[in-house]
Amino acid sequence: MSKTESGSVARRGVFPGMSFRQLLLAAFLLIAALLSGTSVHALFALERMATHSRETAEHAVRLTEDAQRLDERTVAMERSARQFLVLDDPAFRDRFQEARQQAEAALTALSTALPQMRSDAFKEWRSYSEAAAQVLQSDVSQRKAEQNVVADAFARLPALNAELAQESKHEVERRNNALSYDLEQQRKMLTFQVIGAIVLAVALAFWFGLWLSRPLARLEMAISRLGDNRFDQTIVVNGPADIRRLGQQLDWLRQRLADLEAEKSRFLRHVSHELKTPLAALCEGAALLDDEVAGKLSDSQREIARILRQNTSALQTQIEDLLRYNEVAFAAQRITRMPIDMRALLYKVIDDQRLQWSSRGIQVEVEGGARSAMLDPDKIAVALANLLTNAVRFSPQGGKIRFVLSGSPGRVRIDCVDEGPGVAATDTVRIFEPFYQGLHQPQGARNGNGIGLSIVREYVQAHNGNVQLMPRDGGAHFRIELPDEN
Numbered sequence: 001m002s003k004t005e006s007g008s009v010a011r012r013g014v015f016p017g018m019s020f021r022q023l024l025l026a027a028f029l030l031i032a033a034l035l036s037g038t039s040v041h042a043l044f045a046l047e048r049m050a051t052h053s054r055e056t057a058e059h060a061v062r063l064t065e066d067a068q069r070l071d072e073r074t075v076a077m078e079r080s081a082r083q084f085l086v087l088d089d090p091a092f093r094d095r096f097q098e099a100r101q102q103a104e105a106a107l108t109a110l111s112t113a114l115p116q117m118r119s120d121a122f123k124e125w126r127s128y129s130e131a132a133a134q135v136l137q138s139d140v141s142q143r144k145a146e147q148n149v150v151a152d153a154f155a156r157l158p159a160l161n162a163e164l165a166q167e168s169k170h171e172v173e174r175r176n177n178a179l180s181y182d183l184e185q186q187r188k189m190l191t192f193q194v195i196g197a198i199v200l201a202v203a204l205a206f207w208f209g210l211w212l213s214r215p216l217a218r219l220e221m222a223i224s225r226l227g228d229n230r231f232d233q234t235i236v237v238n239g240p241a242d243i244r245r246l247g248q249q250l251d252w253l254r255q256r257l258a259d260l261e262a263e264k265s266r267f268l269r270h271v272s273h274e275l276k277t278p279l280a281a282l283c284e285g286a287a288l289l290d291d292e293v294a295g296k297l298s299d300s301q302r303e304i305a306r307i308l309r310q311n312t313s314a315l316q317t318q319i320e321d322l323l324r325y326n327e328v329a330f331a332a333q334r335i336t337r338m339p340i341d342m343r344a345l346l347y348k349v350i351d352d353q354r355l356q357w358s359s360r361g362i363q364v365e366v367e368g369g370a371r372s373a374m375l376d377p378d379k380i381a382v383a384l385a386n387l388l389t390n391a392v393r394f395s396p397q398g399g400k401i402r403f404v405l406s407g408s409p410g411r412v413r414i415d416c417v418d419e420g421p422g423v424a425a426t427d428t429v430r431i432f433e434p435f436y437q438g439l440h441q442p443q444g445a446r447n448g449n450g451i452g453l454s455i456v457r458e459y460v461q462a463h464n465g466n467v468q469l470m471p472r473d474g475g476a477h478f479r480i481e482l483p484d485e486n
Helices: 003-012 020-087 090-113 119-137 140-145 147-227 241-290 299-331 342-352 354-358 377-394 452-462
Strands: 338-341 363-367 372-375 400-408 411-417 466-469 477-483
Touching (some): 020 119, 020 147, 090 119, 090 147, 119 140, 119 147, 140 147, 147 241, 241 299, 342 354, 342 363, 342 377, 342 400, 342 411, 354 377, 372 377, 377 411, 377 452, 452 466
Antiparallel strands (some): 338 372, 411 477, 466 477
């Protein structure tokens, strides 16, 4: 695969053909499958343990029953043998044989179920049983002579039965202990599996959420840039197919808005230039009338001439401000960074306006140590000068204006605080809009053009920084934050 193809695959994303909803559904199904698989495995494990528990219980019951049956059949064998020896009735010998067969069956079951029982115990039991049976099958004289063999056999069998019963109890205990151990191991394993599944599901949900939220964050950032009239950066959004298409549409909208903005600027420059020539003639004519060059004027005529001169001058100022703002918006796209001393730049801006603030008895102070940054000195100087002009205009006679330099690694912060009336709550949203006049205007002062703070925003945003109005009870507090791209 070539570099171009690999780059295009990276731009398309991990699942290029899937939409946002399909990826969201796939993420949900994957997490659901993980949790469901763990649940099913837990159910099968519990079923196996339940089966094992039932088998252990049944085995314990069979062992107990076989041990009891062996003991009961041994007693029945002894009773039948003694009755046959006394009464010589074959029916009692038949009962002995029947009880012996049942005891042999129980003994065989016990020999299979008790692997740890000594093997000679079963042989001894069978040998004693066989010796008693042979005595009962012999003739009368031999039976009378060998009655002690029968008595000795049945004297030894109860001890063997008790040993087998005790071993049965031990076997049941061993199986119960093994079952308890298996249950504990299964419990630990299921606990680890459930915890692991939950952790993995949370990790997958977090990863999918983060992965799917990134293109949405890029869309939000792109829309925010469009809202701030920043059309210079191409909008590229990676991720699902529908999100990429939306990013492409936003980039088309960016280009269209940039074209419209350029056309608007060209139109305003054209109209402004076209208006300046006749307006200059009007201003000159109004000035000649007001100076009575064409003849002496009456009081009413002089008032009319004054009104004409004042309004044509105001109109000319507004046209020049409009041209200046368009020039600022165009210049903000060309940033020339160089290392500057922010404290020295602040002192220069303050000194350039010394006549304005000193004539009103205003004190201007700079706080904070020296701080250097890679910025465009001309544009930052214009932004700081507009902040100072705005603060001087709204500060009371004998007031104080403070500039505070601070920041963090990679960031430069400049705070401008004055003691004026502050910004009205209704003006905070639109205070940086061009040509917007706030509610709190200084008494007796000429209305401003409303572009000073908008120029500050244009130049600060051109440096990828931000300017904001900070909340304050008295006076206005503006804060500029700029990235230091050293």
